[in-house]
Amino acid sequence: MKGKSASGGNVLSRRFNRFNKEKELWFWSIFAIAWWVVFFLVPLYGVTYSFFNYVPGRPLTWDRFVWFDNFAAFFQMREAPLVIRNTLVIGGLNMTIGFIAPIILALLFDELKSMKFKKVVQTVSYLPYFVSWVVVASILNSFLSSEGVISEVLVSLGLMDKPVSFLTVGPYFWPVLITASIWKGIGWSTILYMSAIAGIDQELYEAGAVDGLGRWGMVKYITIPSILPTIVLLFIMGIGNILNTGYEVNLLLGQPTTRDYWEVIDTYVYRYGIQLGRQSFAIAVGLMKSVIGLIMVFVTNSVAKKIAGLRLF
Amino acid sequence: MVRQDLVKKTASGKVFDVFNVVLMIILSFFFIYPFWQQLVMSLNDGIDAQRGNLYFWPRVFTLNNYDYIFKTKGMLDALFWSLARVIVGTVTQLVCTGFLAYLTSVKFFTLHAWLRKMFVLTMYIGGGMIPVYLWFQQLGLLESFTVYWLPGVLSAYGMMIIGAYMDGLSDSIAESARIDGAREVTIYFRVVAPMCKPVFAALAVMTAVGHWNSWFDVMLYNASGSYDTLQMLLRDILIESNKLAELMKDSTAGSDAVKGQAARITTQTMRAATTMVVTVPIVCVYPFFQKYFVKGISIGAVKG
Known part of the structure; x- marks a missing residue:
């Protein structure tokens, strides 16, 4: 580089000239960096509280340092196995049925011949995505109560003897939750698949037709392999979020009597950290969740790389 | 073809x-x-709704439920705070995030790539609910x-989609403005931002809907209800079943006419009316804005 052979004074003056040209940009960057420190770095540093026995209002001194006691405490809690089970079951349902459903819907959308009809159905399918979980919970509560539409219809069809208040029965929580999640998100989740399908070269299909592929054959040998990279990418991203599933609905629809079925790690962290005031313990539980999520992303990524040659990063 | x-x-x-067509019609029915x-x-x-079997058309039509909920003080306050956060939240985010995206898209700027990396990092890791809560508490x-x-x-996320859009623009206009001695703020507001209208529209819609729909931060950070x-x-x-009783009480202090009105209202119809107040603005607006959303997530996915 030229800078090396030049004298020190030149380097300095060039640096100064460069800084002079950029000084306004530097000035504004200070605000961005300040925001980054305040709203990202400090809370990130806050996870170290999980190694202490933090008491609000008292300084955090080294004699409060308790190593991994807060982490170990979680596994001694009576609810721990249930919380882990619920998180894995709900996350697992989301990553299986909840993951496949939008792919199937996208393929069905793609088979529609009328563009206008397709457009209308797609737009309608986005509707639930735009409303809040509070609205969804309120509608579910109305439909699933003992005087609700579902009970009425099932009783009048003779499928049930008497009305049931579904939300008060613990075992119904998982099917209700996964149905609601799919209903809310399925249309929206098709968008990325639809744009992947739109990007497939039309000539592939023409060549396929020459080779005698039928409609199902085209889906199987052309469409699905072409959108596989998108599927893998979304799967890897989904795996990273598997432990973050559904705290909103759970907090809105979960009742104290059905807690054994809906308490997941996120609601547990909220309950202990905010409502019961055990901050260090709650931070430890949340930290474990994040670290496991991060590890799972890396593992899925390398597995996907090995078996399919596809990866996120 | x-x-x-x-x-x-x-x-x-x-x-x-x-x-397939029949299935799509059935699915559409379930969505709507x-x-x-x-x-x-x-x-x-x-009172009539308690008889059940209310499926496709109102049996005893009335606007009482809406009339009543808009008379309660809680509703008008809530409407005010919802609108305030949608407007303030969206405008501030667009201006600031847009400017951040601009800083990361000025290629000669030493920090441009660093800034982008710093903010991308915030999408993948974070302190989590409790550290953020404790820190906000300390900050007041x-x-x-x-x-x-x-x-x-x-x-x-906003920085990424706006940044991706700005990267696609030619920087010759910005550069010539710079040679003319224009300040960076001027270049951003007068030259670059106006060229980015489509992506700003996409982000504006997403942010506004997000603000309108969010509730957990309200519960977490503003627990007192103010x-x-x-x-x-x-x-x-x-x-909270007592919340309804509280709202009902508001109006029992009023005239006899209002009391009579309250007597015909049940939790069920009142909740349905509130659900509609929250939902109708979204339903009216989303078919027009969904294309911006679609554009937004496609850009985000390509870059992410």
Whole structure:
């Protein structure tokens, strides 16, 4: 580089000239960096509280340092196995049925011949995505109560003897939750698949037709392999979020009597950290969740790389 | 040419087409009907609604439910805070995040790539709920309106989609403005931002809907209820049975006419009406804005 052979004074003056040209940009960057420190770095540093026995209002001194006691405490809690089970079951349902459903819907959308009809159905399918979980919970509560539409219809069809208040029965929580999640998100989740399908070269299909592929054959040998990279990418991203599933609905629809079925790690962290005031313990539980999520992303990524040659990063 | 026409028409193909169209109509019904049922419920007399079997059309039509909920003080306050956070939150985020994206897209700037990396990092890791809560408590952000918009003024996701758009623009105009001695702020507001209208529109819609729909931060940071939004009000009516009694009490102090009105209203119809107040703005707006959303997530996915 030229800078090396030049004298020190030149380097300095060039640096100064460069800084002079950029000084306004530097000035504004200070605000961005300040925001980054305040709203990202400090809370990130806050996870170290999980190694202490933090008491609000008292300084955090080294004699409060308790190593991994807060982490170990979680596994001694009576609810721990249930919380882990619920998180894995709900996350697992989301990553299986909840993951496949939008792919199937996208393929069905793609088979529609009328563009206008397709457009209308797609737009309608986005509707639930735009409303809040509070609205969804309120509608579910109305439909699933003992005087609700579902009970009425099932009783009048003779499928049930008497009305049931579904939300008060613990075992119904998982099917209700996964149905609601799919209903809310399925249309929206098709968008990325639809744009992947739109990007497939039309000539592939023409060549396929020459080779005698039928409609199902085209889906199987052309469409699905072409959108596989998108599927893998979304799967890897989904795996990273598997432990973050559904705290909103759970907090809105979960009742104290059905807690054994809906308490997941996120609601547990909220309950202990905010409502019961055990901050260090709650931070430890949340930290474990994040670290496991991060590890799972890396593992899925390398597995996907090995078996399919596809990866996120 | 439509792809399906490449293939010879078969009987099973036709059966599938019919099946597919029927399935789509059924699915559309399931996407729309829950909202329709709530609308019917909200337009029906409360006492009558308790008889059940209210499916497609109001039996005893009334606007009482709406009339009544808009007379309660909680509702108007909640509407105010909802609108305030949508407007303030969206405007501040667009201006600030747009400027951040601009800083990261000025190629000669030493920090441009670093800034981008720093903010991308915030999408993947973070302190989590409790550290953020404790820190906000120390900062005095709890029980304030500020907590709704300040933590969101810079969004990494917004930076990525605006940044991607700005990278696609030619920088010759910005460069010539710079040679003419224009300040960076001027270049951003006068030259670059106006060229980015489509992507700003996309982000604006996403941010506004996000603000309108969010409730958990209200519950978490403003637990006292002084800054309750519409979503939070609906959540309270849903979960805390005493909230409804409280709202009912507001009006029993009023005239006899209002008391008579309150007597015909039930939790069920009142909740349905509140659900509609929260939902209708979204339903009216989303078909026009969904294309911006679609664009936004496609850009985000390519870059992410």
